[in-house]
Amino acid sequence: MKRIVLVAAVGLALCASWTHANGATISGKIVDAAGKAVEGVTVSAFDDDRKQSVSVFSQDDGSFSISGLRNVTFNVRARLMGQLDEWQEDVDAGATSLSFTMKAATGEDLEDQRTADSGFSMLKWDNMKDKENYKMMCTYCHQSGSRGWRTPEKPVDWETMIRRMDGFGGLYRHTQKTLVKRLVETYSDEAVAKWPAFVPPPAPQGVATQARITEWDMGQQFKVMIHDLELGPDGLVYAVDMAQNAVVTLDPATGQRELYRFPGRYRGPHSIELGNDGHMWFTLCSSGEMAKFDLQTKKFTITSSAETARRGSYPHTLRINPDDPQGLIWYTDAGSNSCFSMHPETLKVKEYKLLRGDQAVGAGKGESRGITPYGIDISPVDGTIWYSKLNGNRIGRIDPNAEDGNIKEWNPPFRGPRRLHVAADGMVWVPGFGSGVFGKFDPKTEEWKVYDLPNADNQIPYALNIDPKGYVWICGTGSDSLQRFDPKTESLVEFRMPSRVTYTREIEFDADGNIWTCNSNGPARHTERGFGSIIKLEVIGDELKVANN
Template identity: 30%
Template sequence: MSRNLRLTLALVLGGALLVLAACAGRDQGAAPQTAAEPVRSADWIAALPEGPTRRQVVLGCTPCHQLGLPVAHRNTLEDWRVVVARMKKIDDDLDLALIPLDAEQLAQWLSKNARMPKQGFSVPVAQADIREYPAGPKKAFYHDMAVTAGRAWIADYFGNKLYGVNVESGAVETYDIPVNVAPGKPGGAHQIDITRDGMLWITFTKSEQVMRFDPGTKEFRVYNGFEKGGNVQYFVVDADRYMYQDAGGGVWMTHFAREILSRLDPKTGEITVYTTPRTEHVKEKGVHLYAAVADSQGRLWYTETHGNRLGVLDPKTGKASEFDMPEPWSGPKRLAIDKDDVLWIPELATGKISVYDTRAGKFIDRLTLPIPGDFPYGIRRNPYTGDLWITGSGSDSLYRLDPKTKKFTIYRLPRAGAYTRTVSFTENGDIWTNYASFPNFHTRGPSEPQGMDTGVVVRLRPK
């Protein structure tokens, strides 16, 4: 079902009227919009003065949510002090160390420089049929998603449940996840991905576990024994967007808080730890070894988001090397690799895509997203077309990038605050994602001034 329907949501915050657009199941015209464009998070960020402080604000806040409504609409120094103190407390409580800036200096800088634009940035958008599927409760956090076995899967970070949405009917299956935590405590479901045999895999940052879920038998296999306090983060993926498995069948993952990578033997459960140059030489959680991909030689290329580095581990030698990104505080995030072993690296804090040729050993290009102020969280390569899909996490958008022509196509998502982290693909051409803001209620529909009532999986069908 497709409805040519445009809805507006007017929110009054702090005495100012802000109009946000949201659409359900809409067709999107491929021409510049003539009506006043709603203000989005990217517009607010673009209005800040460029420099190290702005980049650190983006690096400190946008890994969890947009810097738009309701966070960014503040007028006084005291207002900003309250917001910064609250965010720093959450950062400390979750033990993430995302916000290293001095709280008072940051509040003063925001009070001086932060202004909400009157109108958003207008761009041509492409046509798509977009459908949303509810799954899971409102007070939850759904970091990631993947599609396999005719289901779009999301997991609740705090509630320790797995939800499978039937891609045809929207019917939802619910499974309790056997995490090793006390009742009521979060297991920390983080990345969800699949291996070539269709198995679903999940990392758990809090319970320090990895699990494999068989969509056929509905059974979990639990893997324990990972580095304590390491914060299991992301599986290493390949150019086809599957989890990378080496010649011995091993799967690999990064650890956010210890600057290490691990190899897991799925048959025996044996875990092997590999160190990097910063494993023993930086303050805990100071660098954030993040995502990783495997090239055709089996080398593992990884990003350090706050360390601002790109690294490579050669499993044959067990040695890793690293080098700086072209610009400071760029924030390399969730990268992709293509069939030519070229890396496509989203820079969270700059709105750019760095392109690195692993065979030549050099950066060969740097692209700028067409929406100023946007922060790309992740890139995924579509194995069926070769296109690269980028999350416009600050602009309520998804981008499709043709790697040959370097042309971007923009698809707007239906809701205000439509923060996304990844995409998944099906052979029929559908693109899948989910709204992944923490907190969940930052994403809003026209009838939801207090935020979404559920988790939401999104299917985008380009036209």
């Protein structure tokens, strides 16, 4: 789908360029209590009317500049872990001499800054296998360890929350017996008071400060879940609001938002992709259906189209090959051991039965609860379909030119392969959600190379994607970050998100190589403002941008 995304995003890119060039600028300097310049401070200008913020980072001389702003007043915040947030309100667009003096955070103010991965690290386990099992079962939809997540007070409150989430179903038996006690002993107010003080990571430097991040709050406060997003050919951003059974749109140029509900009962809209027919396609996980949203008429087509009334029990992630003349829609079904293809015009569905656990290359055991076909992508080299099994702990390949798919599967050397992508050179990049790593699989040699994320044992990378320059972008789902990996130098750069509790699930790119993702922590009440959001990250510097040719 990369070709269509690039074409579709031209309007977004041109609009963004015009806005930066013609909008107002707020600039200033950040210093510490001694008057020394501070690098790496996130400076955010909040446009309350549009529920939007634009953030940049202070440079090594302490300076910052936020350009492309509307001619209105803004509330401006300076934020750096280990320091108190500093605010200046009602700042006029065009202000050029803002000055912030950072002061050290202590006590509760410092604890409030603790990221989820740090909070999760306080939960001790007898072995890594038990810890990975917990990560796999209890961080599917939200961070574990954040301040908002730690709200239950009594054992019965924790037990109620856990049973509501998963009913202990996928946790090991011995973990089920001890989990509530572990949680209370780790996360009660009395226990937290005994934690060692939070040690903030070093401030961002160099490339990690060369970013501009725009964030739009989306949906109804506390009643929203912006799961996935896609860039439209009309310059709009389309996203799925699972909580509202709806498609939502955002016009980045104006901030205008619209909501279109799926007809009838709750259907569980989950994932979204732009089809070769120019319309948006969705998986509907609760109703076991697929859907099309016509961008011109704003009408939905809901389809089951298979011999049985329910084609799948949990249609999950979908992808479409931009070079496929049929425009087939490929998707996983997390509730069965199958992948499907669907013709966008005839709505004819073909099912591909995937392999049993013992049929994978280097298989052995690895199932926890179910199999869960999950991520899916299409190789730009040969058009083969690649998928992951989250709980089955496999990645696999389908040959769409073979009647039976000529399916083959491999067992990765880490836990929890989630939303994978295939690079332009055919390498398959896979996030290891349970292990806190990401890996590169070579289909020719069938060999893996695995890379740890920082603080890997406590990370939960949900998804990754490869931009047109070849950089691998990984969701820092548990650390409020996006990670950029250069396969040539094997170097990793962390870009911090401006909002606390930023749980990301999907990554897209526009024509300029800018990164788009969304915050979909569920429940939204855990997040800093109680909303979902759409996020755009622009890396500053020509050497990091994508050539428009």
